Amino acid sequence: MFQIFELTQDDPKTLQERTLKLSEEAGELAQAVLSVTKAPGSAYKNHSIEDVREEAVDATIVALSILAQACSSRSEFESELERLMSEKCGKWREKVLEQEASAE
Ligand SMILES: [Mg+2]
Structure with a gap:
């Protein structure tokens, strides 16, 4: 990237x-x-x-x-970036959905 x-x-x-x-x-x-x-x-x-x-x-x-x-290599950097962004954004998404549900 x-x-x-x-x-x-x-x-x-x-x-x-x-x-x-x-x-x-x-x-x-x-x-x-x-x-x-x-x-x-x-x-x-x-x-x-x-x-x-x-x-x-x-x-x-x-x-x-x-x-x-x-990270020790470009491939590790890219795979960790992908993995962690996906995991962290997934958690963020869950929180947003919880907030939306509790606001209803
Ligand atoms: Mg500046």
């Missing part, structure tokens, strides 16, 4: 450094969302919804590079 595994291998960051970077990107995403939604004290920063999209992708890329670093 977009050479995430190869890029991760070519970039000599440690797992700790990538995880700290993810926190930085999550903070940038929060700042953009606070600005776009005109949260008190944050609206003046003038972020756009495009900034929200960009920061969401920045955070996604770093999270995927953490997954890649925790």
Whole structure:
């Protein structure tokens, strides 16, 4: 997927450094969302919804590079991504369905 595994291998960051970077990107995403939604004290920063999209992708890329670093081959990375996304989204789907059922 977009050479995430190869890029991760070519970039000599440690797992700790990538995880700290993810926190930085999550903070940038929060700042953009606070600005776009005109949260008190944050609206003046003038972020756009495009900034929200960009920061969401920045955070996604770093999270995927953490997954890649925790895998020993591209095929393991891809199969773990597929397996875990399917499992986690399945659980999310179950929760959404439960919420819908309890709201009726
Ligand atoms: Mg960013």
